Amino acid sequence: MAATKEKEEGSAPTTELERWVRTYLNYLTIEKNRSRKTRENYERCLSKFLAFTKIKSPANITIDLVSDFRNSLDEQGLKKVTQGYYVIAIRNFLKFLRKRDVETLAAEKIELPKAGSRQIETIRPEDLVRLLEAPLASAAAKKRSPLLRDLRDSAILETFFSTGLRLAELCSLSRYADWKRGEISVRGKGDKLRVVFISDRARDAIKAYLDKRTDPEEKLFVSLDRKDKVIGPITHRAVQRIVERRAKEAGIPERIHAHLLRHSFATDLLINGADLRSVQELLGHANIATTQIYTHLTNKQLREVHEKFHDRNAQK
Numbered sequence: 001m002a003a004t005k006e007k008e009e010g011s012a013p014t015t016e017l018e019r020w021v022r023t024y025l026n027y028l029t030i031e032k033n034r035s036r037k038t039r040e041n042y043e044r045c046l047s048k049f050l051a052f053t054k055i056k057s058p059a060n061i062t063i064d065l066v067s068d069f070r071n072s073l074d075e076q077g078l079k080k081v082t083q084g085y086y087v088i089a090i091r092n093f094l095k096f097l098r099k100r101d102v103e104t105l106a107a108e109k110i111e112l113p114k115a116g117s118r119q120i121e122t123i124r125p126e127d128l129v130r131l132l133e134a135p136l137a138s139a140a141a142k143k144r145s146p147l148l149r150d151l152r153d154s155a156i157l158e159t160f161f162s163t164g165l166r167l168a169e170l171c172s173l174s175r176y177a178d179w180k181r182g183e184i185s186v187r188g189k190g191d192k193l194r195v196v197f198i199s200d201r202a203r204d205a206i207k208a209y210l211d212k213r214t215d216p217e218e219k220l221f222v223s224l225d226r227k228d229k230v231i232g233p234i235t236h237r238a239v240q241r242i243v244e245r246r247a248k249e250a251g252i253p254e255r256i257h258a259h260l261l262r263h264s265f266a267t268d269l270l271i272n273g274a275d276l277r278s279v280q281e282l283l284g285h286a287n288i289a290t291t292q293i294y295t296h297l298t299n300k301q302l303r304e305v306h307e308k309f310h311d312r313n314a315q316k
Helices: 002-008 016-030 036-053 063-075 080-099 125-141 148-163 167-171 200-211 236-249 258-271 276-283 288-314
Strands: 183-187 193-197 222-224 230-233
Touching: 016 036, 016 080, 036 063, 036 080, 063 080, 125 148, 125 236, 148 167, 148 193, 148 200, 148 222, 148 236, 148 258, 167 236, 167 258, 193 276, 236 258, 258 276, 258 288, 276 288
Parallel strands: none
Antiparallel strands: 183 193, 222 230
16 A cells, blocks of 8 residues: 555656556656546556555566456455456556557456446436436525525536536536537547537526626636625536435435436437437547447337337237
C-alpha cells in the first residue's frame, strides 16, 4: 500500500519497471490524448500490480505473477468487471513495451476474463415523466414561483434525457453554446467530438434557467448556496444528489442515479426504431459492442409482444 501511495503522490520512479510505467502513462496522455481520469485509472491498476509483485524489471513479468495477482484481486472480493480493468491495464502496458522493443511477457498470453451479460437498468416511463416534472411540480405544490435551483434542476434532467450525455460531459457544458440551434458539439471520452441534439423541452428549460442567471460563471450548470446564490461550477456529486432528491420528490421508490437517464435515452431510441449505429454515434461509444448492451431491453419488448399474441392464438 505504501508503494502505491507514493506513486499516486507523484514520487520519482526508482526502478526500471517504474520508469517504464511512468513513460507509458505519459504516452497515454501526450500521444494517445487520453483523459486525466484514464491516466489515473491506469496508474492505480499498474501501481497495485507493481506493489504486489515487487519486481523491478519488465523482463521479470511472468504469466505466473500475473495469475497470482489476479487471484489476489479475486480473494479481495473485487467484482469480475473490476478485475477485468486491471488485466486490461496490464495487457495494454505489455503491448506498449513490446512496441518499444522491451523484453517482457507477451500480452497475448494473458487472457481477459469473460464478462457476464451486463444488465442495464432504466426508469419506467411513468416514473421518468414524474422525474422530469418534479422540480417545477415541487415549486407549484409550495405555491411559489420556481427558484433558480428549480429551473436549474429541470434543465439538468431535461438535458440528460434529451442528449444522453455522460455526467462529466453534462458538467462541462458552457452556458454560451448556441442553444437556439437545437444541437451542440460535446467533447467526450478520448477527447472525441460528437454532435448531440437538444429537444424543444430541454431547450425551453435551459432558456428559462439562463434567463434567471445573473452571474458571470461560464459553465452552464452551477452550484448554489442555500440562498440560491451561485458559488461555482456544479460538481459530479452535486448532480447526483439533485437526481436522487428529485426522484424522491417524484415518489420513485428505487434509487435513481444520473447514468440511468443516459440508459433511458438509449433504450427509448432503440425501442422506437433507431438503428444501433445511430445510437452508438449519439452516445459516443467507440465500439458498437458497448451499445449492444441495450438491445436486451428491446428484445424484452419483442418477447412481450410475442407472448401476448402467441397466447391469444393458442386460446382460439
